[in-house]
Amino acid sequence: MNAVTAPPVRPTRASWRPGPPRLPSIGRFSAVYLWVVFLVLFGALQFHLFLTVSTFQVVFSQGAVTAVLALAFLVPLTTDTYDLSIGEMMSLTIVVINWLTLHTSLPIGVIAVMVVAGCALIGAVSGFVVVKLRVNSLIATLGMSEVLSAFQLYISQNHQVAGQFSSLFVTIGNGTVFGIPYLDLYMIVIAAALWFVLEQTPLGRRMFAVGGNREAARLAGISANRIVWGSLVTSAAIASLAGVIYTAQVGAYTADIGQGYLFPALAAVFFGASQLSQRPNVWGTLIAFFALAFGIxxxxxxxGAGTFWASPLFQGVALIGAVGIASSRGAIGAGGDGRAIRRLLRSRGPEARPGAVPDLGASPRS
Structure with a gap:
């Protein structure tokens, strides 16, 4: 008996017509739209001054230090921890480097490494206070900020400190390559490294999991305390790197440096948390910061020069608005809905779930 073969079924092509092009969502790209508005508005008002290569170089070179400081604040924020000492950490780096160049004969490279390592150690002390003594991170790092301010005043005797630097070190801070300031290259390298760790590694997924729900992350086998502690150490080290970059660019220390850089950094991080992935993220932070910088x-x-009040007013309003936007969208705290923890648990597999912790909202498996 011959088998009956069914006629081949021809695949039908789904009727697809390209729709009208859509602009990126304003919710995820509001900083980009704001940046474009500033470029168009001030470009029309001050065409010969604003839309120039020199203006772009000034904004990007002067903003690199603050952008790196913002990245320092971003690291612990992914674990729902706040480090308000980053401004004074940067300032302490500046005064110590200047003081050591005046009173020692150590090479500037050795001094920079020593100071960054010392600031990382200070970050470890902050981590001890937050993790072991269970002090709220806002209070602990705010108190540490005052302690660091006292160290600076003691070292500088409340005077300007200007070190003696080689021409090579000055070039490192003020040179350009193809018109791009060296400082922006340092910023991009730090940002790319941080992006890779946060978005492409298990450590980054653990950090977001801790920020989303620390207790659930602990039950999933994540050492939440160790990750929070490490984030504060990393934050201090990056803030110190911002101080090294500032010293290479400017060279001198004054007592009012730290706080002047802190609030623009906070505004950039919180505004950036509402961008792109809508959680604390590297590229959203940089986009938000430079959008605000071009507005200022x-x-x-x-x-003109009479608008010395414009910068603090602009930054204050931006900080309040950014925190409000990020909070309303659940971007602060790395998204407390458990998605980061679910992704982490799926990546580790069922054998890595101590105590058979459920998949936090996933359907039960047999």
């Missing part, structure tokens, strides 16, 4: 630069060019 445009105000300065438009109204």
């Amino acid at each position: 630069q445009g105000l300065t060019l438009q109204f």
Whole structure:
């Protein structure tokens, strides 16, 4: 008996018509839209001053230090921890480097490494206070900020400290390559390394899991305390790197440096948390910071030197608005809905779930 073969079924092509092009979502790219608005507005008002290569170089070179400081604050924020000592950590780095160049004959490279390592150790002390003594991170790091301020005043005797630096060190801080300031290259390297760790490694997934729900992350086998501690050490080290970059660019220490850089960094991180992935992220932070920086630069060019009040007003309003936006979208705290923990548990597999911790919202498996 011959088998009956069914006629071949021809695949039908789904009717697909390209729809009208859509602009990126304003919710995820509001900083980009704001940046474009500033470019168009101040470009029309101050065309010969604002839309120039020199203006772009000034904004990006002057903003590199603050952007690196923002990345320092971003690291512990992924674990829902706040480090308000980053401004004074950067300032302490500046005064110590200047003081050591005046009173020792150590090479500047050795001094920079020593100071960054020392600041990382200070970050470890902050981690001890937060993790072991269970002090709220806002209070602990705010107190550490005051302690670091006292160290600076003692070292500098409340005077400006200007070190003696080689021409090579000055070039490292003020040179350009193809018109791009060296400082921006340092910033991009730090940002790319941090992005890779946070977004492409198990450590980054653990950090977001701890920020999403620390207790659930602990039950899933994650050493939450160790990760929080390490994030504060890393934050201190990156803030110290910002101080090294500032010293290479400017060279001198004054007592009012730290706090002036802190609030723009916070505004950038919180505004950036509402961008792109809508959680604390590297590229959203940089986009948000430079969007705000171009707005301030445009105000300065438009109204002249009499707008010394514009920068703090702009940054204060931006910080309040950014925190409000990020909080309303659940971006602060790395998204407490457990998605980061679910991704982590799936990547580790069922054998890595001590105590048979459920998949936090996933359907039960037999």
